[in-house]
Amino acid sequence: xxxxxxxxxxxxxxxxxxxxxxxxxxxxxxxxxxxxxxxxxxxxxxxxxxxxxxxxxxxxxxxxxxxxxxxxxxxxxxxxxxxxxxxxxxxxxxxxxxxxxxxxxxxxxxxxxxxxxxxxxxxxxxxxxxxxxxxxxxxxxxxxxxxxxxxxxxxxxxxxxxxxxxxxxxxxxxxxxxxxxxxxxxxxxxxxxxxxxxxxxxxxxxxxxxxxxxxxxxxxxxxxxxxxxxxxxxxxxxxxxxxxxxxxxxxxxxxxxxxxxxxxxxxxxxxxxxxxxxxxxxxxx
Amino acid sequence: xxxxxxxxxxxxxxxxxxxxxxxxxxxxxxxxxxxxxxxxxxxxxxxxxxxxxxxxxxxxxxxxxxxxxxxxxxxxxxxxxxxxxxxxxxxxxxxxxxxxxxxxxxxxxxxxxxxxxxxxxxxxxxxxxxxxxxxxxxxxxxxxxxxxxxxxxxxxxxxxxxxxxxxxxxxxxxxxxxxxxxxxxxxxxxxxxxxxxxxxxxxxxxxxxxxxxxxxxxxxxxxxxxxxxxxxxxxxxxxxxxxxxxxxxxxxxxxxxxxxxxxx
Numbered sequence: 368x369x370x371x372x373x374x375x376x377x378x379x380x381x382x383x384x385x386x387x388x389x390x391x392x393x394x395x396x397x398x399x400x401x402x403x404x405x406x407x408x409x410x411x412x413x414x415x416x417x418x419x420x421x422x423x424x425x426x427x428x429x430x431x432x433x434x435x436x437x438x439x440x441x442x443x444x445x446x447x448x449x450x451x452x453x454x455x456x457x458x459x460x461x462x463x464x465x466x467x468x469x470x471x472x473x474x475x476x477x478x479x480x481x482x483x484x485x486x487x488x489x490x491x492x493x494x495x496x497x498x499x500x501x502x503x504x505x506x507x508x509x510x511x512x513x514x515x516x517x518x519x520x521x522x523x524x525x526x527x528x529x530x531x532x533x534x535x536x537x538x539x540x541x542x543x544x545x546x547x548x549x550x551x552x553x554x555x556x557x558x559x560x561x562x563x564x565x566x567x568x569x570x571x572x573x574x575x576x577x578x579x580x581x582x583x584x585x586x587x588x589x590x591x592x593x594x595x596x597x598x599x600x601x602x603x604x605x606x607x608x609x610x611x612x613x614x615x616x617x618x619x620x621x622x623x624x625x626x627x628x629x630x631x632x633x634x635x636x637x638x639x640x641x642x643x644x645x646x647x648x649x650x651x652x
Numbered sequence: 653x654x655x656x657x658x659x660x661x662x663x664x665x666x667x668x669x670x671x672x673x674x675x676x677x678x679x680x681x682x683x684x685x686x687x688x689x690x691x692x693x694x695x696x697x698x699x700x701x702x703x704x705x706x707x708x709x710x711x712x713x714x715x716x717x718x719x720x721x722x723x724x725x726x727x728x729x730x731x732x733x734x735x736x737x738x739x740x741x742x743x744x745x746x747x748x749x750x751x752x753x754x755x756x757x758x759x760x761x762x763x764x765x766x767x768x769x770x771x772x773x774x775x776x777x778x779x780x781x782x783x784x785x786x787x788x789x790x791x792x793x794x795x796x797x798x799x800x801x802x803x804x805x806x807x808x809x810x811x812x813x814x815x816x817x818x819x820x821x822x823x824x825x826x827x828x829x830x831x832x833x834x835x836x837x838x839x840x841x842x843x844x845x846x847x848x849x850x851x852x853x854x855x856x857x858x859x860x861x862x863x864x865x866x867x868x869x870x871x872x873x874x875x876x877x878x879x880x881x882x883x884x885x886x887x888x889x890x891x892x893x894x895x896x897x898x899x900x901x902x903x904x905x906x907x908x909x910x911x912x913x914x915x916x
Contacts, residue, residue, distance in 0.1 A: 382746075388793070463662060485870055
């Protein structure tokens with residue numbers, strides 16, 4: 368079945384379309400974006416050139432680096448929060464729920480992924496507003512009102528809307544696949560429950576957990592909706608910077624510089640994470 | 653730790669997480685029938701005002717039409733591309749297979765805002781931007797990996813000898829494809845169509861950048877939201893949720909029911 372075969376019309380029919388399509392509409396756009404970062408804008412028109420002026424303009428500005436570190440910080444923060452908040456739920460679904468219940472839970476958690484993130488964000492906007500639902504509820508028990516919109520809190524809630532279902536799914540699936548006898552063995556040898564989590568469950572689920580955290584980070588790092596609508600965009604994240612630069616002023620070359628910096632950062636983070644995920648644990652052969 | 657108390661606490665915690673995840677969907681639905689302009693608790697009166705408003709808005713109708721065209725075309729294109737790739741991966745081993753698979757699987761890991769900028773720049777360069785089908789081209793790249801994943805999973809369950817058996821019985825490769833592979837993959841293909849349509853239906857960043865003046869439903873939402881709080885969004889949102897949830901649930905139900913059938 369898997370032996371290499373001579374290329375024929377039949378094989379090419381199935382193999383070629385995606386190659387051509389992706390070269391044209393995926394590789395093409397990405398390479399062209401790298402190219403335009405060297406173009407110049409004259410009289411509001413983009414002209415072909417090979418100059419470093421856009422790179423210089425962006426990378427020597429304080430606001431770019433402020434935005435860069437802030438984006439890195441808030442994306443890491445929300446990825447960590449998502450992983451921590453998801454853990455007890457995922458643990459319960461993996462070890463305390465029946466197979467059937469777990470399947471249903473994962474089934475439900477997939478749904479939000481394919482429903483409008485924009486509408487969900489708008490809904491949070493209404494819930495978190497100064498006179499919104501949450502403050503009204505807190506008011507009944509004599510608390511608040513709290514300012515939740517246009518704060519880091521708002522931004523992180525928005526990111527969690529995006530990342531929490533994914534974190535719970537990936538953690539649950541990872542832990543459900545652990546060989547249960549290993550956990551029983553640890554318990555029989557006198558390992559305390561929390562120590563079992565720390566010394567058996569977590570090391571065994573390292574790969575899945577790192578991949579989950581990586582995805583949460585990527586999603587938050589690239590999202591402009593949460594920081595824009597719920598965070599108030601006083602501190603613009605990199606995606607907001609791209610949006611502003613592209614939509615107002617036609618400065619596509621500078622937006623391309625920001626986008627390339629984002630991609631380089633994501634590649635670095637992803638490679639580091641994957642290396643960590645698949646590294647042999649210390650002490651094992 | 654083993655106690656009943658802990659189980660109850662955990663159950664409550666799981667419920668809390670699900671509440672957080674589904675609260676925005678639920679509130680959007682409730683507020684779409686609420687008369688207040690700035691919805692809060694206690695709720696205002698029951699009202700279908702917002703639905704009437706969007707129902708009478710020609711812009712919304714145009715956007716719905718555009719969205720239906722874009723998502724159905726994307727579904728067909730993305731699923732076709734996904735099928736070709738999944739089948740190539742299943743059937744053949746060849747040099748550079750790694751990069752080949754990376755080529756299709758990579759796009760979803762790149763932030764949409766970056767894809768949006770790259771697509772906008774490239775499509776305007778080659779004179780394809782600002783049209784409805786600009787969105788379809790871009791979305792096919794974004795959705796093909798989902799189709800590929802679903803169809804590849806299905807092919808994984810197929811006995812490779814099945815195809816060989818068809819050849820032994822005198823069918824050529826094309827006939828084996830038509831009478832063996834395609835029927836076997838049919839449920840996965842339908843699932844993939846639903847799922848890619850749902851992804852395309854909700855995507856706004858790339859669509860917003862490349863569409864020019866052609867608005868899809870998410871772009872209309874984006875523009876309303878940028879203005880001010882307007883409960884119309886909840887009414888449109890409820891429609892959007894219902895559409896995409898139907899598609900996703902359909903996709904999962906079809907796929908899972910086949911999964912169970914082929915295991916028993």
